[in-house]
Amino acid sequence: MNYYNQIKEELINNEVYKKAKDYSKNRNDLSTYYNVGKLLVEAQGGEQRAKYGDSLIKKYSAKLVLEVGKQYNARTLRRIRQFYLLFKERIWSTVSTKLTWSHYAELLIFKDINKINYYVDISLKQNLSVRELRHKIKNKEYERLDKETKYKLVTKAENKVNDLIKNPILIKNSYNFTKITERLLKQLILEDLDNFLLELGEGFTYIKNEYKIKIGDRYNYIDLLLFNIKYNCYVVVELKVTELKKEHIGQIQTYMNYIDRHIKTINQDKTIGIIICKKEDQYVMEYCSDNRIYNTMYNLV
8 A cells, every 4th residue: 555645645635625615614624634543554554653653754745845745844744643642532523623633733732632632622612713822721721720620521511600710810900010908909900801710610700899899887898709600690709818727717708698688689500609819728618618619819920
């Protein structure tokens, strides 16, 4: 079997197809590269040998650069081979063709298929450009999810509102502040609000900052009041530039109860609370009896 000729034919046909039918070229790109990756593995004598042998890649790429195009160098062929090896266990139709080859190329450096699947899914849900995807990878978004959330993503278990909250949350320090107050922290969040909401997870929308409520004869102010569309509930966010303390739990619980009694409708789920602080204290959270309250840290970047 002449593997080289088959690979060359696949790539030439793809180049022709892209010129003739531009509207569906992406799907054809991915299908072609999947098939070429499979041929490369077979030509190298199977999966185990393909992982370590590059002599054939170098030989084929030298000819393909001359006969098909300079884009098919050794680096590209190794990526194409890796693309097949990563997704060969999946039904081809489940490999999303809504993402481009450039999206997948950013992910081929990873060996963890669960990590790759996370970035594929988030790219689809948030309609990420390649540049935006690269930014999320650089910020180690997957690594900032807890173990339980990662397990749920693998098992396809139903997520809770807190599952995709990153820890730590990254907040852009636009002015390079060296000393941060709660007011300054809030200002930084509001200036980069879209990214902040994405750091929290799915479905978060902004309502108001310094949300005024009256408890007894005194006014109180909730740092940030959000609503989660996916989970149909209000979200109270409190910002602390110190380590988490037990009194922070009581404060946010009071605010949550107020929203439940005076703002929430009977068709909405109970309010949740998120305390964003400089440093965690797991002992405080361990003795927090309200499972609607979550804690995460922030890092300025």
